[in-house]
Amino acid sequence: MASWWKDRILLDLSGQAPSPLKDFHQLLVTKDEVIWRWWKISLRNDKKVAPGEVRESHEDFVYDDRMHSEVRRVFGESWLEYTKNLCKGNIDYIVRMPKPLLILMASYLDLEDIASLAQTCKTFREVCNSDTLWERIYEDHSDTVTDEIRELAKDISWRELFFTNKLQLQVKLRRKREQSAKSKSSKDNVFLTTQ
Template sequence: MASLLGEKLFEISGQGPAPSKDFYNFEITRNEVILNRWTISMRLENKFRPPKQQRSTFSNFLLDKQLQDDVSNVFGEKILDYSLSLCQGHYDYLDRIQDDLLLKIMSFLQLKDRFVLAQLSKRFNMLCNSEKFWELTVKNDCPDYHTDMEDLAKAMGWKITYFTFFHNDGTNHNDHNGNDTTSKGTEEQ
C-alpha cells in the first residue's frame, strides 16, 4: 500500500484571514510538514521579502500548538484534523487509487451501492458519472447487452443507453452474479 503514496501527501494554498492579505501554502510530504507564508503589503520594505518557511517533522508538528494554530486559522479546523491524521499515519488510500483500478473494484458492487459511493466525495461522484463507469456497468451488469449495441451506445452515451434499454425502474435488477437485488414489496392480501 505504501506504493500508492506519492512524495507529496497533501497540499493546499490560500489567503490568510482578514485583515491580513498574506498568502499561505501548506504541504505535507512523506516525512515533514511545510508552511510557507508570503507577506502581502504595500510597504516598500516588504517588496522583496522572501517567503517565511516553517518545516517540521511529523512528531514535532503533533506537539507544535503554534504551527497547528496557524494552519487552523488559515485553512480551518477540518484541514488541521486531516493534517494531524496524516501525521499519525492514517492515510486515505482509497482516494489515492488510480481511476481504472477503482472502476474495476466498483464493478463488484451492486448498482445501488455504487450510487451510495458516488455521494462519498467529488472524485467518486465524477467517476460514477463518467462514460467509462457506465460502459462497464452496461457491459458487465446487463444480460441483454450485445456487442452489436456498442456503436449505438458510443453515439448516444453509455449512461443514456443504460437508462433507455436496461433500466426498468427498480423492478428487475440483477447484479453481475445473476442475483435479484430488488427489495420485495408488500404482499397482496
C-alpha cells in the same frame, strides 16, 4: 509499497489568509515532514519581506500548537484535523489509487452500492459518475453494443443511456438517424450547388 511512498506528497493546500490580510500560504505534507510556507503581501513598498518556510517532522507537528493555530486560521479546523491525522499515520489509501483501478473496482458493485459509494467523498463521486464506469456497466448488462449506440452515448452519456428504457432508446436512436440523414443530405446539397 515503498516505491509508492517515495517522494509522495500526501497533502498540498495553498490559499490566501482570511481578510484583512492578503498573505499567501502553502501547506505540504510529505511522507516525512510538514512544510508550511508563507508569502507576505503588502500594499506598501517600504517593507520588503522575504517568503518564509517552516519544516517539521510529523511528530513535531502533532504537538506544535503555534503551527496548528496558523493552519486553523488560514485553512480551517477540518483541514487541521485532516493534517494531524495524516501525521499520525491515518492515511486514506483508497482515494489515492489510480482512477482506472477505482473504476474497475466500482464496476463490480451493485447499482445501489454505486449510488451509496458516490455519496462518500468527491473522489468516489467522480468515479461513480464517470462515463468509463457506465460504459462498462452498460456493456455488462447489454447483449450487444452497436456503433450506433456508441454514437448516441457520446451525445447523452453512458449513464443516461443505461437508465433509458428500451422504448425511449429506440426513439433516441431514430432521432439520431434522422439527424445524420439530414446533415448528410445538406452536405450533398452544398456539394451539388458548388459544382
